[in-house]
Amino acid sequence: MDRLVYTALTGLKGQMSAQAAIANNIANASTTGFKSDRVAFQQLMLKGGAGLESRAPVSEEVLDADRRAGTIQSTGRNLDIAIPGTSWMVVQSPDGTEAYTRRGDLQITESGVLQTGDGHPVMGSGGPITVPPAQDVMIGEDGTLSIVPVGSPPGTPSQAVDRIRFGNPDGSQTVKGLDNLLRVKGGGVLPDDMDAKVLTGALEGSNVNLTQALVDMIENQRSYEVQANLLKEAKSMDESSASLMRIPG
Numbered sequence: 001m002d003r004l005v006y007t008a009l010t011g012l013k014g015q016m017s018a019q020a021a022i023a024n025n026i027a028n029a030s031t032t033g034f035k036s037d038r039v040a041f042q043q044l045m046l047k048g049g050a051g052l053e054s055r056a057p058v059s060e061e062v063l064d065a066d067r068r069a070g071t072i073q074s075t076g077r078n079l080d081i082a083i084p085g086t087s088w089m090v091v092q093s094p095d096g097t098e099a100y101t102r103r104g105d106l107q108i109t110e111s112g113v114l115q116t117g118d119g120h121p122v123m124g125s126g127g128p129i130t131v132p133p134a135q136d137v138m139i140g141e142d143g144t145l146s147i148v149p150v151g152s153p154p155g156t157p158s159q160a161v162d163r164i165r166f167g168n169p170d171g172s173q174t175v176k177g178l179d180n181l182l183r184v185k186g187g188g189v190l191p192d193d194m195d196a197k198v199l200t201g202a203l204e205g206s207n208v209n210l211t212q213a214l215v216d217m218i219e220n221q222r223s224y225e226v227q228a229n230l231l232k233e234a235k236s237m238d239e240s241s242a243s244l245m246r247i248p249g
Contacts, residue, residue, distance in 0.1 A: 015224040022217045025208045033103030034206035035065040065176035070207040079106040082204045087196040090165040091120035098189045099181035124162035139200050166196035
C-alpha cells in the first residue's frame with residue numbers, strides 16, 4: 001500500500017514541477033533570447049535491504065531548455081545583436097564564472113561596462129568589455145565592438161575596442177539555469193567560436209510556442225488529476241483493509 005502512495009506522491013511532485021516550468025515559459029513568451037524550460041521525468045526505482053525498503057530516485061526531475069532559435073526581428077538599434085547560428089554569447093554570471101546567453105539587447109552602463117538587458121557583463125578577450133566615452137558605438141559582423149571617441153571631428157574612422165566572445169556548445173554537455181543562462185554541466189567552459197557571426201540591429205525573441213504551452217498545461221493538469229485519483233484510491237483500499245481487520249472472528 002505504501003508503494004502506491006509513494007508512487008502517487010512522486011507523480012504529483014513531478015506534475016507540479018512541470019506546471020511551474022510551463023507557467024514560467026508563458027510568462028517569458030516575450031522575453032528577448034529566452035529558451036523555454038522543459039521537465040524530463042526519469043524512472044524511479046525501489047531498493048530494498050535488511051527487511052526495510054529505502055526509496056531512492058535514480059534522478060529527480062531535471063530542468064532543461066529547448067535550444068531551438070527564436071524568431072529574429074529587426075530593431076535598427078546599434079547595440080542590438082542576434083546570433084543566427086548555434087553559438088552563445090559569453091557573459092559573466094553573478095558568481096564570477098563564465099556563462100552563456102542568446103540575449104542580445106546590449107547596453108552600456110554609466111561606468112562603461114557592456115552588459116545584456118538582464119545585467120550580465122559581456123565578456124571580451126581580456127574579461128568584461130569596458131567601452132570608453134564615445135559619440136558612436138558599432139558592432140561588426142564578427143562581434144568586434146568599435147567606437148568613435150567623444151569630440152572626434154567628422155569623418156574620424158572608428159577604433160576597435162574589443163571583440164565579443166562566443167562559445168560553441170557542440171559536443172559539450174550544457175544545462176540551463178533558472179537565470180536563463182547556459183552553463184557547462186559539472187563546470188568548465190565552452191570552446192571559443194572564432195567563426196561566430198552576428199546580425200546588428202536585430203534581436204532573437206523567445207522560442208516559446210504559446211499554443212503548445214497552453215496544450216501542455218491542459219495535459220499536465222489532467223495528469224495531475226490522475227495522480228490525485230490514484231492517491232484517493234490508495235486511501236479507499238487502505239480503509240477497506242482496515243474494515244476487514246475489524247470483522248469479529
